[in-house]
């Protein structure tokens with residue numbers, strides 16, 4: 162069936178809430194499905210005990226989800242905008258991420274944090290940032306970052322069933338992107354990368370919106386006879402190192418493309434992983450596509466300047482082919 | 484209760500009109516695609532912004548919110564600079580980097596709108612500390628919504644300000660809604676003002692559609708702060724006439740509330756009072772409106788004519804000094 166990314170996430174929530182009565186959703190304005198429609202209509206099927214509109218109290222939303230998760234419920238938190246996770250950072254970084262480890266494995270923490278994120282339409286500095294790297298840097302959290310409706314549904318379902326905390330990064334620009342979603346209930350495992358387009362010349366490892374920009378770049382480069390392989394890790398933690406390495410063995414040249422800023426990013430980690438696993442296979446230094454090291458500005462020309470796009474991927478591919 | 488003098492009342496009338504017409508014009512420009520981003524306007528809530536600003540000196544500070552244009556207009560910010568910023572133009576007050584939700588105009592003490600709710604509540608005690616240690620006699624007002632009042636920084640900021648007797652005025656704009664969530668369904672105990680008692684400071688609930696009542700409450704809070712007696716909390720009850728953001732279908736509320744807001748229009752109300760007391764006649768009111776419209780049209784023309792920033796300007800303004808090319 163054809164579904165957009167947002168509706169695919171909605172379907173995943175419905176399926177998991179039907180399957181497991183312990184699953185509940187919590188967030189600000191989620192009863193009406195705000196801000197991006199993902200939770201729309203859940204209230205009609207599951208009622209107010211399982212679709213909880215919370216006050217604007219991010220620390221209590223995330224903290225209470227932790228408390229519920231370690232005592233038998235399965236919360237799915239809507240972070241509204243990933244930028245606001247800063248308001249619950251102790252809960253994520255010190256409580257949720259560390260509980261299993263510090264307490265010697267006594268506690269399960271089956272908690273999902275849905276993280277709508279990314280640049281889009283002049284959201285400005287408090288509503289546009291790619292913050293996935295912060296969580297890649299926090300041992301104890303799993304990080305999923307789907308690019309297609311099918312992956313979004315499959316990864317969210319897996320996240321909800323996982324006994325550990327999982328953050329699902331949902332790029333805001335993808336919500337209305339339509340794609341094929343299997344009729345059957347297909348789960349996408351964490352730690353399983355996907356080759357979105359095969360190619361023999363250059364591997365582009367890309368996440369979320371940059372998968373689409375990289376596919377566009379690949380289409381344009383194919384017209385010049387350059388065959389780009391686009392690999393989507395789909396989860397950053399755990400990471401499918403083998404699929405990345407297998408791609409490098411075919412192409413010997415690598416570009417890592419992400420929307421986050423260049424410095425200390427998830428892409429920097431991916432580039433290092435490729436370097437460690439495949440150094441002898443590489444025919445050129447790894448190139449990176451990322452945003453410059455600034456907050457996301459408001460004005461459209463500034464925003465499009467910092468927003469990585471297909472042209473940047475093409476330039477990087479040309480660079481590694483030199 | 485003290486009363487503002489007639490000149491001040493006429494000034495407040497003009498100021499409310501300036502906020503109203505600025506916001507209405509911004510909405511229209513947004514609908515026509517001239518202004519990018521998400522737009523939150525304060526139509527209907529003008530008495531709060533203006534009642535507060537009228538009780539402040541130009542060098543007093545304001546910390547604002549995502550619904551902050553009115554606070555800046557009332558504080559005396561440049562309409563040209565503000566409108567150009569809403570347009571994302573290079574000569575906007577923040578060079579197009581901030582936009583509607585992240586504007587500051589330090590020249591009039593406006594230390595910033597905020598895209599993160601309630602964050603100003605913990606910045607305010609720091610501004611208060613600075614005022615106190617510099618012995619400058621200034622005060623700082625921090626605005627926040629009824630929804631934002633449920634975040635931790637509200638409590639931390641009020642506590643610290645009270646504990647250290649800082650010159651801070653906390654102003655909650657209670658417009659009954661936080662996006663689609665009703666105040667009554669998000670706030671235990673109901674009253675924000677009543678929370679002041681727990682921190683041992685004055686807490687007052689005022690009709691936020693009565694600019695004189697707002698002004699009076701803020702005057703008392705400001706005098707107390709300037710005397711060195713510490714912070715106050717004011718909860719101003721008001722009604723937003725428009726969606727939470729421009730384009731909000733408002734499925735969560737009925738039309739009757741907006742009708743109520745319009746019946747209790749703060750501008751019409753002050754106009755009645757001034758007219759009854761012979762302080763304003765139709766001709767004078769028309770002259771005020773004409774000059775406000777002219778100011779706003781000048782700001783729009785300026786914004787339209789101004790250049791957009793160049794893409795690479797995105798790299799400026801990050802640090803005062805950063806010599807490395809890394």
Ligand SMILES: Cc1ncc(C[n+]2csc(CCOP(=O)(O)OP(=O)(O)O)c2C)c(N)n1
Nearest residue numbers: 245550598599600628629630631660661662
């Ligand atoms: C910390 C944080 N959480 C959530 C949001 C998203 N958000 C923006 S405005 C808003 C409602 C705010 O309500 P209120 O504080 O009452 O102010 P109002 O919009 O009514 O002026 C929400 C939830 C945000 N900007 N910041």
